[in-house]
Amino acid sequence: MKIAMVGSGYVGLVSGACFADFGHEVVCIDKDPTKIERLNNNIMPIYEPGLAELVGNNVKAGRLSFTTSLAEGIEGASAIFIAVGTPSRRGDGHADLSFVHAVAKEVGENLKTPAVIVTKSTVPVGTGDEVERIIAATGTQVQFAVASNPEFLREGAAIGDFKHPDRIVVGTEDEFAKTVMNEVYRPLFLNKSPILFTSRRSSEMIKYAANAFLAVKITFINEIADLCEKVGGNVQDVARGIGMDGRIGSKFLNAGPGYGGSCFPKDTLALLKTAEDYDSPTRIVEAVVKVNDSRKRAMGRKVVDALGGMTEARGKKVALLGLTFKPNTDDMRDAPSIAIAQTLQDAGVTVAAYDPEGIEMAKPLLPFVEMKSGVYETIEGADAVVIVTEWDAFRALDFDKVKALAKAPVLVDLRNVYDPEEIRAKGFAYSSVGRV
Structure with missing residues (x-):
């Protein structure tokens, strides 16, 4: 199967390289010619253990390539992933979807064969609906469906996470999209990775809810750590004690200076803005x-x-x-x-x-x-x-x-x-x- 990955940043590059390693033909697309030139010379734009070797091996095998041309990149692709940035928008904290919308429009204008357009970027609830509307508004007569497929990659362990995922979430109720997405992830079935089909909006919500919950765990144990210092306790013992409870679990209970990175800060903020828009406050x-x-x-x-x-x-x-x-x-x-x-x-x-x-x-x-x-x-x-x-x-x-x-x-x-x-x-x- 041919897969097009629009966006060659952290998510797009790791996902594209892993799909290629599964045996798919993958084209990674990016508007930045310098980035594409460096990738063609096996120079990674990010540091991720094992990524340079993975990319190099699959380029050598002819399964992975890079281009600045979206029209060329998506030609013949059965699945077109949108994996561009969705940073917090200046001024109001909402996710900036301008890159996602621009890709959707360009895909619609250049679509020549049936395809599933998949939002891999972390996007607010309802984005898939807008992507579908934008593509349809281009007047394309080619069959297409829009699905949500959020990523759950940990930086520093992304390749392992992609190849051995806890779960694969796909948001679509379209049978054509389900067929294509099952084929995309078929190589993982040997690992018995659970694939969960939901509605598109539920899938979009799962990503935000997951990151927000993990952020809650981190912040909770940090506040417990402060209290431990006051009362003479040891937060590591406390974390072990509560983490052994199967209902709680031990992960993300390491006290420290607070969370950061590409996901938790912007995703919790975007969730707050979505909650405000729908008059459904998320006080926690x-x-x-x-x-x-x-x-x-x-x-x-x-x-x-x-x-x-x-x-x-x-x-x-x-x-x-x-x-x-x-x-x-x-x-x-x-x-x-x-x-x-x-x-x-x-x-x-x-x-x-x-x-x-x-x-x-x-x-x-x-x-x-x-x-x-x-x-x-x-x-x-x-x-x-x-x-x-x-x-x-x-x-x-x-x-x-x-x-x-x-x-x-x-x-x-x-x-x-x-x-x-x-x-x-x-x-x-x-x-x-x-x-x-």
């Missing part, structure tokens, strides 16, 4: 968004406190280890490190930082931060070392070396990577999240 999600935003700044203040408070902190230097919102990605979107670094700058603190993959993405967002090329170079002369992102490279630090290089033996562990007793025994002033 509203509270989650507010708490998460304030938490990032609070983590910056936690570092200031470790430096001795506002008066003592001014003029001191902090080393931030990790900048991306999570490990194994170069994604800086809404990363907690941004608010933390800004809070430190506001307090008169000099900030140096290192991240294994995120430096280039971080530079324009944090121009006042001195970017370093290694862990110990960053730590040298620091009055405090702060673990912001739990990269593997930070899990086995040489603390004798850290102590020798740093101006003061102060470690603020915002990811609870280390055991408090062990680090304090090495002579460090140590603080973490939800533990005393």
